[in-house]
Amino acid sequence: MRETVPAARIVYLPGGHLASADDATLARALIAGDDPAPRAAWARFSPMVHRMLKRTFGPGQDVDDMVQDVFLCLFRKVGGLREPKALKAFVISITAMTIKYELRQRRVRRWVHLSGSVSELEAPRTEQPDAGARKALVSFYAILDRLNARDRAAFVLRFFEGLELTEVAAALDISVSTAKRHLTRIWKRVTLLVERSPELASYLPSAANVPNVSKQDDSDKALQKLQSMAAESSETEKRR
């Protein structure tokens, strides 16, 4: 009997020495216009960019074009990168800008009645096999739709991607204190909205049965981490 193997996602990307080079070397190669550099940059950062965009826009969203936009923007603007070591932060910053731009575009389209919602929600396809989880995702992204573009980008970077406050502030081109203040407010607001969502409330008891969801121990640790993130932002705000 032939063994079924999950779809392989490993593809050889010729990038020469750049494939194993550090970010600074890759940045210099991009700036110099080396032909292998775009492939190497794609291989290194496209998973992260793709993940960030998917987490931002949620189920049913095709983000391939946005990933392309991010890299095209990277290739155009990399010449202005002052610190080659900060290539990853630079990519994150461009991704955040792309997120904000796309969210604003969708909001405008919604205003002129070209689409139904910011997330243009559709029935999730194969990303989440559990029906309850799919329903919870749809409800959660409907809540995120109520945030403005900057708040939503900040929420994604901080709580989905786990970036440090300084990284979030740099990506959004705001000060660290402003980033903290915004994140505290956003956390509280999203918490309130989640509490009031009946779909999410009914999902909570069955969360343990959702595939791919971490075990309870891991969940507690993650909760503590998230709470500490939010608390850190709140304390900073109180001191101010």
Next chain:
Amino acid sequence: MNVSTTQREGERLLEDVVQLVQSTYSETLAVGDERGLARLEQAWHRSRRPWSELAGLRVFAMALGAIALIVGGVSVYRRADLLTYRVVNGSVGSGGFVHPTGVGTTILFSEGSEISLGGEARTRVDSLTTDGGRVVVESGTVHARIVPRKHAHWTVEAGPYTIRVTGTAFKVHWSWTDERLEVSMQRGSVVVTGPLAPSGVTLTAGMEMTANPGTGLAIGGGDTPRAAVPGEPAESEPRTRSGGARSELSGSDVAGAAADEAAGGERGLAAEAPVADDGALDLGRGTGTRARATGRQRSGMGQAGHRGAERRLASSQPASGSRAGEGWDKRLAHGDVQGILADADARGLDELLQTASERDLSALADAARYGHRPALARRALFGVRERFAGSQEARNAAFFLGSLADDAPGAGGPTGALEWYDRYLAESRGGRYAPQALGRKMALTQRLHGADAARPLAAEYLSRFPDGPYAAAARKLSPVN
């Protein structure tokens, strides 16, 4: 449940959802997306195309769009702004002819111009644009009052003649019976072109013009005419004042040129064109008098007077010196007839017949015809036919040789003219001058051999050129009548 507990539950719920999102979108994606990478590289190469190239394409596309908009806009505007007309004391019948129903039939145009019809006039408005129109006078007399407007473009067609109008008042009479055109100017100016004025004659206020194949072109009153410069507005043309001189360029005067030819032709080539002291050109040479100056200094004009008049003539003509480097065809288009003839005299006809190009030789023949030097015209036309046999100019030369023979009995007379017209019609059945050649042949045949002999030609003419310049004469001859 206190607030703290509720908040903790909310945070736990949010944490669950965040974990759900992280786990749902956690796999390492897109590394293997070769298609995405290929698209990215294509986009990368496109983005590296020179900006100027992209800008050029964009500018080209924008220009195309702008042109399309302009063309569409102009088209809509022109359709919306075409002139219209209405008829007072008349009606518009089939073919657009205006039929008088009472006294004082007048065509009133929407921009204010008027055309009044005489009692027997047969007139139709052929076409209208935003800036003018084309009115055809089939016969009779019309009185036109055209409102001067910027870019106005009116033409009145009478038989084979075209009267180009900008803003003026004038009277036109045309008769197919004797092929006679009469134009009487009241104000403004017009340019008349036609068989007897191929390069155009400018008429200004007070002038009168009569054109008829038998009597030639006669212009009197007002200012002396001059050849029209193509493309130049009639009003802006410089004028040669002659104090009411009347120039008569008649067919009978061509007899002088025949005498030139009989005397060897070259005498005429070497002769200097005498000019009246008041600037009116006396084209008389040998026994012929082609233009009469009625100015007070006509008599007693001496050599000094001739030279002084030559200077004035030079100032009134297009500057031949400044056009010395141009081809004769271009100089002819600018009306530099005398300059061409002077150049030909200076170079010698024998050499010219051997060396001049086809276009220059044809232009010389035309200049000689316009300058009433038929001997020179004939030699130039023969030169064209000998050296450039088979060419369009050589075929056309047959027609002009026929017309010269028709006008000058010494050059073959009507019989010779008939032979040339036959030759032209044989060589150029569908040629530009075929209607005139066949019509003249018909008229000459009638004159020489009677109406019965001319009737087959009339029938042929009507079948080939039912709207031609000799159609009226042919109808009179046709058996139906």
